[in-house]
Amino acid sequence: MIVEVLMIDDHPTIIEGYKAILVFGIKDYQLEVAEAFTGQAAFEIITTTQKRFDVALIDLTIPSYLEKNIASGEDLIPLIKKHHPSCKIIILTSHSESIILQRITKEYHPEGIFVKSDFQAKELISGFDAIVKGKTYFTQTIVSFQKTWNEKSNLEFDTYNQQILALLNQGVKTKSLPDLLHLSQSAVDKRKAVIKTILGIDKGNDEDILKAARKKGLI
Numbered sequence: 591m592i593v594e595v596l597m598i599d600d601h602p603t604i605i606e607g608y609k610a611i612l613v614f615g616i617k618d619y620q621l622e623v624a625e626a627f628t629g630q631a632a633f634e635i636i637t638t639t640q641k642r643f644d645v646a647l648i649d650l651t652i653p654s655y656l657e658k659n660i661a662s663g664e665d666l667i668p669l670i671k672k673h674h675p676s677c678k679i680i681i682l683t684s685h686s687e688s689i690i691l692q693r694i695t696k697e698y699h700p701e702g703i704f705v706k707s708d709f710q711a712k713e714l715i716s717g718f719d720a721i722v723k724g725k726t727y728f729t730q731t732i733v734s735f736q737k738t739w740n741e742k743s744n745l746e747f748d749t750y751n752q753q754i755l756a757l758l759n760q761g762v763k764t765k766s767l768p769d770l771l772h773l774s775q776s777a778v779d780k781r782k783a784v785i786k787t788i789l790g791i792d793k794g795n796d797e798d799i800l801k802a803a804r805k806k807g808l809i
């Protein structure tokens with residue numbers, strides 16, 4: 591059996607690593623792998639290829655293709671579902687923020703999410719194999735979060751506010767947020783004010799926002 595796989599990651603060496611692990615680690619079927627390193631390349635493969643992909647491995651952080659409203663790997667998921675409706679979605683991400691992962695899980699229902707700090711080669715092989723055979727697979731960070739997730743904690747934050755929180759948690763300074771999010775500085779400032787209101791803090795700096803978010807289990 592041939593399994594058609596699309597791998598999307600902005601680091602070619604990462605894709606080569608995944609490919610090597612899976613090709614040499616799985617013996618039950620043959621993998622045919624297509625690769626994309628940018629949002630534009632992924633968009634073109636997804637929308638024009640004659641193949642019907644069985645599995646897509648998607649990194650959330652990829653170069654954008656704003657002409658087609660592709661700001662991240664997340665924006666490729668609906669596109670894949672449209673053009674390759676039977677394709678199983680696997681998210682591979684460095685994000686470990688609960689609020690981001692919860693939204694992606696609830697909104698897109700991927701067959702798998704692998705937080706990169708969680709797994710090694712053996713788990714990638716076993717998880718991928720389980721998904722190909724019709725099961726779901728989530729690494730330990732997701733499994734732990736699922737025990738505490740609730741609807742309210744996620745629904746109060748839209749996508750941009752979740753991204754702001756995640757970027758602040760990664761150490762990104764407020765002055766860098768407009769370029770990363772394609773928003774004006776005033777829009778970012780207004781959204782940070784909304785975030786503070788949701789978190790129940792009237793004043794404070796970025797660290798105060800992060801402390802409140804951690805207390806609520808959002809990051």
